[in-house]
Amino acid sequence: MERRTPDSSQMIAQQSLIRGLENPAVYEHGVTELRVIETHASWVILTGAWVYKIKKAVNFGFLDYSTLEKRRSSCQEELRLNRRFAPHVYIDxxxxxxxxxxxxxxxxxEPIEYAVRMKQFPQSGLLSTLAAQHTLTEEHVDALAALVPVMHAAVSIADKHTEYGLPDDIHHWVLENFDHIRPALRKPQQCQQLDTLERWCRQEFGNRRMLIEQRRCDGFVRECHGDLHLGNLAIIEGEITPFDGLEFNPQLRWIDVISEVAFLIMDIHDRGYPRLSCRLLNTWLQHTGDYSGLALLRYYLVYRALVRAKVAILRQAQARSTLDEQDAWYEYASYMELASRYVEPPLPVLIITHGVSGSGKSFYASRLAERLGAIQVRSDLERKRLHGYPAGADTQSGIRTGLYSAAASERTYEQLALLARTVIKAGYPVIIDATFLQAARREQFRLLSETLAVPFVLLHFEADRDTLYARIQSRQAAGEDPSEAGIKVLEAQLVAQESLMPDEMADVISVEFSTDVSTDMIGQIVDQIIDKQRAMSHTGAGDVVDS
Structure with missing residues (x-):
C-alpha cells in the first residue's frame, strides 16, 4: 500500500495560511469567536457564524489530499455528499x-487553497459532547435508531454489477488498518494483541464472505455517510443532524448499512454507554427487520474499532506535546481493548416471554436485552412486518381475525422461530417477546433450543387485573406501541391462556410487574439467566454488557 509522508513545504505553507486565517480582518462578516480545531486530516476554523474547513496536504493511502486539485475536488465532493443530510449547514x-x-x-x-464553508452550530449540540457530559439519553438513541434507516432509504443503492461492496475490497480495508498500526507499536503486548485481532479478522472474513456478497446483491450496499459516529452528529434546530460524511474514498462510504450502524454502536459503547449501544442495535433492528445482518455485525464492530485505533495512531504521529501523544495512546488502547472484547461473543441463550398483554413483557425484555447484550424480537412488530404494515398501523384486526387469525398467528410464530435461529447462529443471545399463552408454542421453542444446543429460559410475567387494565388503557391512550391488544383482547387471553405445566418449571424465571423497576431487580433476573447459561456451557460467566 502506497503511503507517503506529507510534503513538508506544503504543510509549512498551510500552517502559515492557518495563522493568517486567525486574523478576524480576513473575514467580510462579523467574527464573534475565532478558534481552530485540528484533526489528523484537516483544520476547522470557527468564526461564530461560519465555519471554514481546510484539508491538510497529506496522503495516508486511504486518504490523499496531497495536491491542490485533489483538495479542491474533495471539497466539492464533501459539499455534494453532506447536503444529502444537512443541506442547511453546507453552503459552498x-x-x-x-x-x-x-x-x-x-x-x-489564483487560488492558493480551498475551503468548505458551513453555517456554524453550537458545539454543545454535538452528541459526543452530550456523551462526555453524561447527558446522552435513551431518547437520543431512539431518535438515532429511527433516523439511520431514513438516511439509508434516501441514498443511492449500489448496483450488483458495480465495483462497490465487493468482499475482497471490504477485507482489504480491514487489513489496511493493521498495516497502518503495526509500524507504530512499541511494546510486545501491543503486537500480540494486534496479531490476535488480525488472525480473527481473516478467519471471520472467510466464514462470512458469501454473506457479504449476498447482501451486496440484495441491495444492502449503499452510498452511506461513511463516518457516522457521535462526533459527526449534532442537534441542530431540535433535530439530530449528520454532518462531515466521508468524501475522500468512495469505497469507504459505499458500504453495507450494517457496517455504518456498527460504527455508531461501537462509538456509543466506547464512550461508556454499553447499554445504550445495545438499545440502538435493537431499536434499529426493530425499525428495519435486518436480522440477517447480525452475522456480519461483529466483523464490522472490530473493523470500526480498528479504524478509530488507526486514527489515534495518526494523531499520535502528529502530536505537538507529550500530553497530546499520551492522550492518543490512551485512545488507541481503549479501541483495541474494545475490539478484543468484540471477538469474544456472549454465551448464547434462547429466552421466551410468557404472559398476557399488559404484564410487562416488552418493558422488561428491552431492559434485559440491554444488560445481556441480547437481541429482543417483538412479536407485535414482526406480525405486522410479515403482512406489510408499519409498526404503528391500526390494522382493525379483531380477536382471532385478520392479523390475529389462527393462520396468521401460526405464520408469526414460525417467523419468530426463524429469527431466533438467525440471531443465535449469529452469536447473540435472543429474547423472543411474545405472549406464548399456548403450551405447544412454548414447547416448540424449547425444542428449538435443544436443536441449537443453547440454554432455554422462560420468563413468566404476571400482574394483578387492575394493573393489567391500567397498563392497557395507558398504552392505548399514548398510541405509540405496536401492540393492538385492547381490553377485549386481554379478557380473551385471560380465559384462553394455558397455565405453565410442572415439567416447564425448571426453565421458568418468574417476574411480577412493578412500576418501580430498580437496577437491582433487573440484575437479579440477569443473574438467574447467567446461572442457566453457566449450567449448560460450563465455560464460566456470561458476557453481561455491564453490571
Missing part, C-alpha cells in the same frame, strides 16, 4: 487567494 466551496501569510477570501486571483 470557496477559493482562498492572496498569499499564505495574508490570505483573502474575497480576491479573485
Amino acid at each position: 466551496v470557496i477559493a482562498i487567494a492572496g498569499t499564505f501569510e495574508q490570505p483573502s477570501l474575497q480576491a479573485s486571483g
Whole structure:
C-alpha cells in the first residue's frame, strides 16, 4: 500500500495560511469567536457564524489530499455528499487567494487553497459532547435508531454489477488498518494483541464472505455517510443532524448499512454507554427487520474499532506535546481493548416471554436485552412486518381475525422461530417477546433450543387485573406501541391462556410487574439467566454488557 509522508513545504505553507486565517480582518462578516480545531486530516476554523474547513496536504493511502486539485475536488465532493443530510449547514466551496501569510477570501486571483464553508452550530449540540457530559439519553438513541434507516432509504443503492461492496475490497480495508498500526507499536503486548485481532479478522472474513456478497446483491450496499459516529452528529434546530460524511474514498462510504450502524454502536459503547449501544442495535433492528445482518455485525464492530485505533495512531504521529501523544495512546488502547472484547461473543441463550398483554413483557425484555447484550424480537412488530404494515398501523384486526387469525398467528410464530435461529447462529443471545399463552408454542421453542444446543429460559410475567387494565388503557391512550391488544383482547387471553405445566418449571424465571423497576431487580433476573447459561456451557460467566 502506497503511503507517503506529507510534503513538508506544503504543510509549512498551510500552517502559515492557518495563522493568517486567525486574523478576524480576513473575514467580510462579523467574527464573534475565532478558534481552530485540528484533526489528523484537516483544520476547522470557527468564526461564530461560519465555519471554514481546510484539508491538510497529506496522503495516508486511504486518504490523499496531497495536491491542490485533489483538495479542491474533495471539497466539492464533501459539499455534494453532506447536503444529502444537512443541506442547511453546507453552503459552498470557496477559493482562498492572496498569499499564505495574508490570505483573502474575497480576491479573485489564483487560488492558493480551498475551503468548505458551513453555517456554524453550537458545539454543545454535538452528541459526543452530550456523551462526555453524561447527558446522552435513551431518547437520543431512539431518535438515532429511527433516523439511520431514513438516511439509508434516501441514498443511492449500489448496483450488483458495480465495483462497490465487493468482499475482497471490504477485507482489504480491514487489513489496511493493521498495516497502518503495526509500524507504530512499541511494546510486545501491543503486537500480540494486534496479531490476535488480525488472525480473527481473516478467519471471520472467510466464514462470512458469501454473506457479504449476498447482501451486496440484495441491495444492502449503499452510498452511506461513511463516518457516522457521535462526533459527526449534532442537534441542530431540535433535530439530530449528520454532518462531515466521508468524501475522500468512495469505497469507504459505499458500504453495507450494517457496517455504518456498527460504527455508531461501537462509538456509543466506547464512550461508556454499553447499554445504550445495545438499545440502538435493537431499536434499529426493530425499525428495519435486518436480522440477517447480525452475522456480519461483529466483523464490522472490530473493523470500526480498528479504524478509530488507526486514527489515534495518526494523531499520535502528529502530536505537538507529550500530553497530546499520551492522550492518543490512551485512545488507541481503549479501541483495541474494545475490539478484543468484540471477538469474544456472549454465551448464547434462547429466552421466551410468557404472559398476557399488559404484564410487562416488552418493558422488561428491552431492559434485559440491554444488560445481556441480547437481541429482543417483538412479536407485535414482526406480525405486522410479515403482512406489510408499519409498526404503528391500526390494522382493525379483531380477536382471532385478520392479523390475529389462527393462520396468521401460526405464520408469526414460525417467523419468530426463524429469527431466533438467525440471531443465535449469529452469536447473540435472543429474547423472543411474545405472549406464548399456548403450551405447544412454548414447547416448540424449547425444542428449538435443544436443536441449537443453547440454554432455554422462560420468563413468566404476571400482574394483578387492575394493573393489567391500567397498563392497557395507558398504552392505548399514548398510541405509540405496536401492540393492538385492547381490553377485549386481554379478557380473551385471560380465559384462553394455558397455565405453565410442572415439567416447564425448571426453565421458568418468574417476574411480577412493578412500576418501580430498580437496577437491582433487573440484575437479579440477569443473574438467574447467567446461572442457566453457566449450567449448560460450563465455560464460566456470561458476557453481561455491564453490571
